[in-house]
Amino acid sequence: MRLINQRPSRGAAIIVAALPFAALVVIYLTFSDIRLEANPQDKLLPSVESFADAIRRMAFEPSVRTGKILLWADTAASLQRLFIGIGVSALAGFTFGVLNGMIPWFSAAWSPLVRVLSMIPPIAILPILFIMFGLGELSKVVLIVFGTAPFIMRDMEQRVRELPREQIVKAQTLDANTWQIAVRVVAPQVMPRLMDAVRLSLGAAWLFLIAAEAIASTEGLGYRIFLVRRYLAMDVILPYVAWITLLAFLLDAAFRKLNAFLFPWYGTNR
Template sequence: MTRASAPAGAPMSRPAGAAGPLEPSPAPGAVPGGRGRRVRLLSSAVSPRTAWVLRALSVLLPLAAWQAVSVSGLTDPTFLPSPAAVLAAGREMAVRGELWSDLAASLGRVGLGFALAVLISVPLGFAMGALPWAQALAEPLIGLLRYLPASAFIPLLIIWLGIGEASKVALLVLGVVFFNTLMTADVVRQVPRRLLEVSATLGARRLRVAFRVVFPYALPGVIDAMRVNAAAAWNFVVVAELIAATSGLGYRVIRAQRFLQTDRIFAILVVIGLIGLAIDVLLRLLRARVGRWAA
């Protein structure tokens, strides 16, 4: 009776003191004495309870370190205020109404600029991802423009559009539109060719395939791209409000810096972080709702 042959390419070894035929060496990662079992180096998932504990620790540990440094006397409170001082400064600005008016101004600019960027970038990115001629026509220019820092356009935007709201919104559009276009195009190009072939076999026309197959498949990825670039929109609105602004969170940061009010600066940064987190959670929920089939 012949011995079972080893898989092609498997390394062979001879047991110690034996003169028989070579035996296949165990595959890398296989458990000795086990058949088909492999060592898992990384866990695939954590329980919901553990996940929430880790999320809480990710916030509480830096906060505890911040509190420890502030009460240790190693730093001047003028440069690093305590969490309690930051909370008090935020409460004071909220009571006086400054925080709400500045937050409304910044939210309005982010909302308008980001919406315009999405309205431009999603159709353009969809066309670039679905149509080879559109990619060849637009990708070289967009690939070049995305490397130009949007903040470098501020002098030109002020010359062209003045120091009003138009220049601030335009800066937001420039900071988001190119990256969101390329990311959308990449998502559309990842649609499996098999889906397109099956649709064509069933007699679907190109326009129907685009709206009934490609767009639904790519929509979760498009929302993920929006999540990434929403953070860029907040970065640029603060930059825009640092120059020639009379309201907004960035404007309030500059006023606080002039009087060394670092507690107010930290409070505004915390507010921006919380608003950004809320936007990210909303987009996550939207993605989960419109793309439940996506992994």
């Protein structure tokens, strides 16, 4: 049988998917052992025990200085910024997208501006945000909004335009005015597409969040990683990176599930 027609069974698929992960772990442990044997003080590739120790310190014991459990405090701070930022982006993207996609005059006025704004590299204006909004929460949230909203706006506009012309005509023959078409035909149909756009923006949102936290913050997952970098604390950095990856993965999965649950008609006709 040709290679292109051979498919792994479910069990085989799980095994071959696990193999690269297992290989990574084995390679890490081997080199970690080699380095630690040469120099027990080595910090670059910590042993499993140091990881366990660091995780216990960060996730289960209150910090001596602040009395807070650092991992949870960092996670709460970061997720709050992420959710506010992405929430504002979603709201702006939805509103602008529906208006831009539906109303030619609105789009004639605003589409060019959104297009230009979306070309500005968000990190390049981070200093401006710090100068204008200070080093507090606001500038971090604004960076996330600036980094994700233009994409969501343009994506929503595109999705609205993609709705079959027939449906919009049909609604008009059912005596719907512009507002009614927006409320009953356009908005409900782009809702699941908004969820998709937000889900795909989460990666960018994390990027801008960690960038902002790295530069000016007092807590947060990105802040912690960049803080302990000074002490080469790989035993803290790697678990934090794994934790951020897990959070991103869970958020993505949650958005998928929520979309399928809220919009049962969606998905099959994509």
